[in-house]
Amino acid sequence: LSRIGDELYLEPTEKGLSLRAVNSSRSAFASFLFAPLFFQLYEPGGPAPDTDYFRCKVHMKSFLGVFRSLPTLEKSVGKCLILLKPRTSRLVLQLHCKYGVTKTHNLAFQECERLQAVFDTQRCSNCLCAPARVLADAVVHFPPTLAEVTLGAGPGGKISLRNYVEDEAEPSKTMVTELWLAEDEFQSVTVSPGSSITFCLKEFRGLLTFAEASNLLLTIHFDEPGRPVVFTLDDTVLEVHLVLATLSDLESSSLPPTTNGVSHLPTPADDLADDLESYMVALETSTCGGASGGPPSPTFPLRAPRSDPEEQEDEEDEDGAVPGTPPHKKFRSLFFGSVLTPGRPGLAPTQEVLAEDSDGEC
Amino acid sequence: MPFSAPPPASGEPYVLSASLDNARHLSSLLRAVHFQDHATCFATASGLRVTVEDAKCIQANAFIQAEIFQEFAVQEESVMFRINLSVLLDCLTIFGTSSLPGTSTALRMCYRGYGYPLMLFLEEGGVVTVCKINTQEPEELLDFDFCSTKVVNKIILQSEGLREAFAELDMTSEVLQITMSPDKPYFRLSTFGNAGSAHLDYPRDSDLMEAFHCNQTQTNRYKISLLKPSTKALALSCKVSIRTDAQGFLSLQYMIRNEDGQICFVEYYCCPDENVTEAEL
Numbered sequence: 001l002s003r004i005g006d007e008l009y010l011e012p013t014e015k016g017l018s019l020r021a022v023n024s025s026r027s028a029f030a031s032f033l034f035a036p037l038f039f040q041l042y043e044p045g046g047p048a049p050d051t052d053y054f055r056c057k058v059h060m061k062s063f064l065g066v067f068r069s070l071p072t073l074e075k076s077v078g079k080c081l082i083l084l085k086p087r088t089s090r091l092v093l094q095l096h097c098k099y100g101v102t103k104t105h106n107l108a109f110q111e112c113e114r115l116q117a118v119f120d121t122q123r124c125s126n127c128l129c130a131p132a133r134v135l136a137d138a139v140v141h142f143p144p145t146l147a148e149v150t151l152g153a154g155p156g157g158k159i160s161l162r163n164y165v166e167d168e169a170e171p172s173k174t175m176v177t178e179l180w181l182a183e184d185e186f187q188s189v190t191v192s193p194g195s196s197i198t199f200c201l202k203e204f205r206g207l208l209t210f211a212e213a214s215n216l217l218l219t220i221h222f223d224e225p226g227r228p229v230v231f232t233l234d235d236t237v238l239e240v241h242l243v244l245a246t247l248s249d250l251e252s253s254s255l256p257p258t259t260n261g262v263s264h265l266p267t268p269a270d271d272l273a274d275d276l277e278s279y280m281v282a283l284e285t286s287t288c289g290g291a292s293g294g295p296p297s298p299t300f301p302l303r304a305p306r307s308d309p310e311e312q313e314d315e316e317d318e319d320g321a322v323p324g325t326p327p328h329k330k331f332r333s334l335f336f337g338s339v340l341t342p343g344r345p346g347l348a349p350t351q352e353v354l355a356e357d358s359d360g361e362c
Numbered sequence: 363m364p365f366s367a368p369p370p371a372s373g374e375p376y377v378l379s380a381s382l383d384n385a386r387h388l389s390s391l392l393r394a395v396h397f398q399d400h401a402t403c404f405a406t407a408s409g410l411r412v413t414v415e416d417a418k419c420i421q422a423n424a425f426i427q428a429e430i431f432q433e434f435a436v437q438e439e440s441v442m443f444r445i446n447l448s449v450l451l452d453c454l455t456i457f458g459t460s461s462l463p464g465t466s467t468a469l470r471m472c473y474r475g476y477g478y479p480l481m482l483f484l485e486e487g488g489v490v491t492v493c494k495i496n497t498q499e500p501e502e503l504l505d506f507d508f509c510s511t512k513v514v515n516k517i518i519l520q521s522e523g524l525r526e527a528f529a530e531l532d533m534t535s536e537v538l539q540i541t542m543s544p545d546k547p548y549f550r551l552s553t554f555g556n557a558g559s560a561h562l563d564y565p566r567d568s569d570l571m572e573a574f575h576c577n578q579t580q581t582n583r584y585k586i587s588l589l590k591p592s593t594k595a596l597a598l599s600c601k602v603s604i605r606t607d608a609q610g611f612l613s614l615q616y617m618i619r620n621e622d623g624q625i626c627f628v629e630y631y632c633c634p635d636e637n638v639t640e641a642e643l
Binding site (some may be wrong): 091146 | 523526527530556557558559560561563564565567568569570623
């Protein structure tokens with residue numbers, strides 16, 4: 001989770017304790033749901049039966065600091081007690097160690113709104129399932145600094161992984177790595193041939209490290225380019241979701257018309273002259289190029305040209321939040337059901353969202 | 363193997379001369395107190411004491427008794443000089459710091475007296491290095507006036523239990539708060555950093571606790587930056603005694619066993635932090 005965001009969201013629910021994180025550009029979201037059975041004791045609510053479960057967020061670094069040295073933890077810590085104390089605004093983490101020693105950490109937290117990315121695995125037409133090791137072994141071939149990777153379905157049921165190269169990159173200076181995985185390496189493959197998505201590798205690698213260590217099966221749900229890709233890990237006591245925004249495909253003819261009447265090319269940020277210039281070039285030449293130079297990390301455009309009216313509202317709320325973000329790539333944002341900072345006009349819980357969070361499997 | 367130094371030209375004997383088969387017996391102890399560039403060396407017939415101080419608040423002493431040396435002779439009642447400890451350590455470890463089994467650096471140390479440099483002869487595998495380190499006027503050392511009769515609380519812990527705790531101290535906290543009490547929490551180390559507060563509790567009946575003599579509940583705070591260097595001494599030691607007096611002065615005594623099984627001591631004295639604010643629990 002620390003590979004994704006700087007803040008850790010803790011949400012106790014009756015289904016278990018959920019730990020979540022989102023990145024600053026809102027293009028990556030992950031949640032780890034630990035079922036009550038995972039714990040020796042799990043008491044999510046306060047004494048009153050109808051009170052809402054308390055949610056909070058803490059600085060990732062502060063939380064990680066408690067569990068600093070894994071080998072030492074394994075050797076010397078017997079059990080860990082986590083207490084949420086709203087009255088003193090403290091998250092208490094108490095480690096019971098060898099020799100009767102007790103380590104108590106009182107972390108400051110902030111109250112927060114529910115953090116939930118909107119996605120629906122049922123709506124994804126493509127689904128892959130494989131032991132995490134297969135994909136971990138595959139991504140090892142890509143340089144550690146590589147930002148994005150393209151996953152595609154090829155002929156004969158083969159799955160390809162290829163590093164994503166920006167269109168304006170010089171052909172003579174770029175190295176392309178492509179590798180193909182046979183269908184039998186996967187536990188199940190349900191893909192439409194020719195489908196492909198491009199997503200950020202950094203967060204994916206983080207998940208793979210966890211999945212490999214826990215020896216779990218990884219399921220990948222994806223749809224068309226631009227719609228988020230959902231990675232899931234399932235276990236009897238743990239449910240993990242990683243939702244990443246994917247690069248939208250400009251040449252796709254299945255784009256619905258935009259609501260604001262602008263052309264099918266996604267609009268770059270209004271406040272970047274560089275983007276405007278390349279946007280004009282793109283309009284003239286009608287090629288899929290247009291991304292301006294800048295940091296390669298995916299951020300989402302301030303306006304989503306293919307958004308439906310409900311989504312548009314979400315986007316407008318985000319506009320105010322990240323005015324200075326240079327949305328250099330065409331990554332779509334993930335639509336969040338609720339806004340994070342209290343005090344902002346939060347979206348009503350009954351608001352119609354495009355897609356509910358669902359536990360649907362492939 | 364020890365070898366004799368060339369006789370001084372004027373025939374006058376060295377005020378201090380010592381031989382040590384394994385220079386590591388000295389260098390590792392000196393490293394445990396090396397948190398400032400300069401140290402004061404004080405030699406008597408009983409042995410060598412090296413003192414390092416900082417901020418007029420903290421003092422560390424490394425004791426290497428005469429018995430550790432193969433030869434140790436002090437001609438006057440006591441010999442004292444100030445020396446650059448960083449340079450001294452660099453010379454003592456001139457053949458490298460990695461300890462291959464079977465190899466060790468032999469040391470001969472000679473000092474002619476006030477105004478003369480400290481001479482070091484180091485030999486390993488037939489190669490000899492001669493070092494001359496300038497000495498300086500010794501400065502007045504702090505006297506914490508810490509004696510056993512004034513001790514209010516004392517515990518002796520196995521170092522193993524504290525090592526990890528000290529290594530992982532939250533350095534964003536300005537102070538390390540030490541609570542010693544005949545009642546719960548018995549012995550507690552607390553920090554108050556950016557992330558929040560952290561408390562490390564050691565119960566009196568813990569296996570790590572070798573001795574527990576607490577008469578009064580005391581809570582004292584010490585500047586964490588001053589105490590952090592003591593982690594080195596803790597890492598080397600097998601046992602540590604923690605004592606406080608009525609004024610809150612802290613004495614940490616580390617028992618260190620060297621490669622040959624000989625015992626040496628390092629102690630740290632620290633005065634409590636003046637800026638006392640309401641302790642956060």
